[in-house]
């Protein structure tokens with residue numbers, strides 16, 4: 154899917170007003186969906202299954218968060234958000250200034266997929282005269298099926314929010330920082346207040362004091378990837394293939410624990426921007442994760458474990474506690490899981506002992522917390538191997554209840570023996586939900602059951618029945634059993650209360666294991682697929698880069714590696730080539746490799762250097778616009794507006810074919826205008842287009858570079874359109890004489906004289922165009938400008954990143970002199986690459 158439906162609404166705001174909707178009903182985008190090939194863009198015709206989503210699939214992962222959102226009414230669109238993961242008990246707070254399309258808020262919501270969204274009641278539509286807020290409209294569109302619930306305005310209270318944070322936030326090293334960070338965040342605090350009020354009153358859940366990991370997330374520390382981009386690049390999921398591995402997440406996910414898989418997902422959707430942190434992660438992966446095997450052995454017993462979920466279960470309790478045997482049994486099983494976790498941590502800690510890497514040292518330290526040993530001792534000494542409380546003597550009442558239970562069971566067996574003797578029948582006992590019953594095979598009963606037996610039923614060749622005495626004994630036994638469990642629950646509750654004091658250590662251990670597991674997964678992937686360590690130099694330079702998802706799908710050797718080079722002097726790259734030549738794949742590869750590198754993972758290439766980007770923004774062609782019955786043009790314009798609004802010099806922008814939905818002349822005009830806007834912003838832009846004219850109209854811009862995907866004419870009739878796709882990126886504009894469109898026309902059996910005339914006109918036009926270009930004074934100026942810009946970038950690069958000795962550096966700089974002289978003396982020898 155990809156289109157931001159609401160953005161289109163914005164685009165046509167004058168034409169149609171968003172409809173107001175009742176709280177529970179959600180718009181169905183499928184209603185007026187056209188058939189799949191109706192008005193399909195021509196470029197997408199025969200593409201075989203590249204990994205591409207085909208349905209809206211807005212939820213990249215099943216939601217488990219309750220998200221409370223509050224928006225300021227001012228011009229700045231300040232949004233506060235509090236998200237509680239119901240499964241893991243993590244709470245995230247964020248406050249940001251958003252734009253008209255709420256792309257940042259939606260991005261944060263995708264990072265914490267919602268199961269329920271809470272908004273102030275005033276945000277929802279009450280009548281046609283008072284429509285729902287735009288933010289709510291966007292949520293309906295982006296997360297169809299997720300309920301949006303109104304919460305009374307009085308519950309959105311800043312002071313109440315701060316009280317909740319200071320009462321519930323776990324006592325650890327980050328607590329003080331969290332309290333400080335949220336102190337002046339009015340919207341985020343109000344949102345958390347409404348969230349916990351809702352948890353108490355509607356979800357019937359209360360959290361123990363100091364038991365939740367509440368964090369304030371500064372949005373600046375991560376690269377912004379809008380939800381459409383995440384879907385189009387198939388970062389965490391794809392809808393074309395059933396196999397979940399056909400996504401970036403699937404490609405690098407070899408994690409054992411659930412926490413690590415979650416961490417990986419969040420990292421891929423919002424990679425980090427702190428270079429020191431990225432480098433620390435890369436150091437670990439480069440050492441191929443010291444003691445790779447030992448770490449794996451330590452992680453294996455934790456397979457599928459979710460510490461966070463476990464800790465959250467321990468920390469939460471029902472607001473109206475029901476003392477019953479069932480929750481008691483669940484508590485016992487949670488304690489057993491906790492025991493497994495704490496028992497297995499020392500193996501991991503040992504595996505990291507004496508590590509060289511700074512990050513591994515920190516993880517080792519987090520796992521060496523003495524409080525973990527204390528918890529282990531506490532749990533192990535409190536539970537038997539079967540999970541029953543071991544400290545029998547610690548509670549006399551429990552002793553008595555257990556004895557009574559045993560006696561009751563003994564009495565039931567004695568009754569069975571007595572009745573068997575009295576009636577001369579081989580009676581046996583069976584345990585059912587309501588307690589014990591007598592049973593007899595049909596062939597063991599000759600005639601009728603003796604008097605005194607009741608409720609006889611025949612099932613699968615067996616009679617089962619009971620007696621009044623047995624019923625009474627069952628009732629006594631069940632009472633004793635319930636009493637045992639309830640008393641055990643009390644003991645476990647006391648144990649939990651003791652553990653809760655050291656909750657911070659458990660959360661820390663969970664974080665440490667998640668990070669270690671994720672890094673192990675990175676190391677494993679880079680060994681398996683031969684990835685290399687990326688550098689961060691400010692220049693995007695990739696040698697023989699491979700599309701990481703395509704690499705796992707294509708047969709060995711069939712994937713063509715490609716190079717990328719982009720710096721300040723070549724920040725706008727026009728990528729051309731006929732249909733199916735690999736343009737989209739090339740663009741996506743640039744995006745995917747950047748994401749991998751910024752997560753701290755190695756990348757599939759022979760060499761790779763990146764810039765740290767603040768945002769990855771894309772307009773990638775997709776078929777889902779059709780499904781959402783949106784005009785291609787409207788969708789393109791909406792995403793372009795979003796990109797122009799958010800892009801900065803630090804952004805990476807990928808645009809695949811603009812201007813498809815309008816006339817060619819308008820298409821060129823609009824593409825040109827958008828391209829100029831992006832050039833001015835100085836973002837790194839990869840711009841795939843079929844409009845040859847752009848290479849001319851943009852040629853005056855010194856930072857524009859032309860590239861194309863090479864194809865070769867072939868006599869092989871089996872080859873597509875009489876050409877072979879080489880999927881290789883090469884410098885410069887494609888040769889006008891190629892005329893692949895005419896080759897295609899030949900296949901369609903156009904008369905020979907029409908083809909010949911077509912070729913003649915196309916050739917003459919190309920020659921005319923080339924002559925004009927060569928002689929034009931302005932094109933000479935453009936070439937000189939380019940040369941100067943390149944010189945400046947090369948000199949800055951050399952200053953910032955060169956590790957060459959002085960002499961070699963001088964020789965290197967000397968070569969720039971030659972290039973610049975050539976550009977000024979022979980400007981007509983174009984070298985725009």
Ligand SMILES: Nc1ncnc2c1ncn2[C@@H]1O[C@H](COP(=O)(O)OP(=O)(O)OP(=O)(O)O)[C@@H](O)[C@H]1O
Nearest residue numbers: 196203711712713731732733734735736737738880
């Ligand atoms: N480097 C490559 N190595 C091998 N196969 C590739 C490579 N790049 C692309 N392909 C294959 O070529 C097909 C077309 O690629 P892609 O969709 O990127 O082309 P395109 O030029 O964007 O096409 P269109 O203009 O029709 O959108 C895909 O199925 C893909 O698997």
